[in-house]
Amino acid sequence: MSDINKKAREPLIRTVKRAERSKMEILRLRIIAFALALIAGGLFVLLIGFNPLEIYATIISGAFRSKMAVQATIKFMIPLLISSLGVTLAFKMRFWNIGAEGQIIVGAICSSYFALFHSDWPHMLLLLAMFVVGFIGGGLWGLIPAYFKSKFNTNETLFTLMLNYIALHIISFLRDGPWKDPGSSGFPKIARFVANAQIDKVFGVQFGWLIGLLLVVIVYIYLKYTKQGYEISVVGESQSTAKYAGMNVKKIILRTMILSGGICGITGMIQSAGSDMTLASSVAGGVGFTAIIVAWLANLNPFNILVVSFLFSVLEKGSSVMQSTHGISTYSASVLQGIILFFILGCEFYIRYKFVLRSIRNKGGSK
Structure with missing residues (x-):
């Protein structure tokens, strides 16, 4: 079978494991992913009629605003x-x-x-x-x-x-x-x-x-x-x-x-x-x-x-306070959490793998 036919049988898009990235590259990608998660979540909050800065501030403060709030966050964790x-x-x-x-x-x-x-x-x-x-x-x-x-x-x-x-x-x-x-x-x-x-x-x-x-x-x-x-x-x-x-x-x-x-x-x-x-x-x-x-x-x-479970608990506790403070529905709060997790998980995938498009070359070697 020719190389062209072999290439044609490959999927159009496939994932390939990346070479190991440096710690600085991984850190940079995670920071970018976190920023994109906040931006995408903010756009969603705007679409449902709320101020993103107020919502994010409520999530953070909701997990730490009192002794009882901190205890509840630990209880989630x-x-x-x-x-x-x-x-x-x-x-x-x-x-x-x-x-x-x-x-x-x-x-x-x-x-x-x-x-x-x-x-x-x-x-x-x-x-x-x-x-x-x-x-x-x-x-x-x-x-x-x-x-x-x-x-x-x-x-x-x-x-x-x-x-x-x-x-x-x-x-x-x-x-x-x-x-x-x-x-x-x-x-x-x-x-x-x-x-x-x-x-x-x-x-x-x-x-x-x-x-x-x-x-x-x-x-x-x-x-x-x-x-x-x-x-x-x-x-x-x-x-x-x-x-x-x-x-x-x-x-x-x-x-x-x-x-x-x-x-x-x-x-x-x-x-x-x-x-x-x-x-x-x-x-x-x-x-x-x-x-x-x-x-x-x-x-x-x-x-x-230990660190990640704590951050998850902050998000969970803060989201419940956000719902009660701003009157946001449970479903909207879950969507916001999902958006944030989508970008963070996507970053972890991108750190380890990359997408490769199928390329078909002719006998002379040109695309």
Whole structure:
């Protein structure tokens, strides 16, 4: 087949991985993307009849305008930070764990059992038990797709995604059946946790933020300085290379997904016992999907995840204040957030890849 025919069979536009950019180039591109995000978001705000400068000022001030606002921002950040650390372990291994939502839910279910039926235990012992079973529950939920991936090479993206809905329906079953609050009138619900089963507060915020900071350090050390962390990186780069080096790839996949799901399960325990004070179908609240964006924006670096999850929380809290202050609808606020994220995510794509147009040359070599 001629070179022209080979070229003709190529797609018109394709993506090609770029050579590694310098840190200054990456910084410059991110600044440009952020500026474009503000400009595009400002144009949208103008179109719906508001002053962009006032809106942006409200978003920033809304997250920090008072002690309660700062506490609310941190409260938004806690589940996002911890679940982002969880999915990072799997993504580092190139295992596409889209099931953080389900792992959060199962962790919450397991810990809620102790909160509801063993609430008379000593406070710290009860919280410790809830923490441990939350980790175990999320870890076992993450182990299911890992087992089928290592055994039958199933598609982990679809598998983990479908498990999210199964976990959600388990909560519905418990809420409408064996765990239904007898005192609930109207819509069925699960009873509120007693004070003994609720997470204590530190500086006005449930101490999940301390657990999150501790996990940042632990996950960083685990990935960078341990043998298991090195194995995760090698498997992520090439499973063939890992096997050639004598690594047990199946064991690494199973172990890493237990840890990934377990950390997400901790998120469920913290959310149910520290924020919701009960087990509700909204315990995950979409944070498992947002965690995927945070992990990739942070380049799978735990300390970067700390920063990015904080910025996401500022945007989330500030947007809610913007809605109430200026009377902007929820949908418009979501569109504004989407515009900003679109440019930031687009920048990350452009840093790593570029678009190439198909070129067809004749036999003489000219276009």
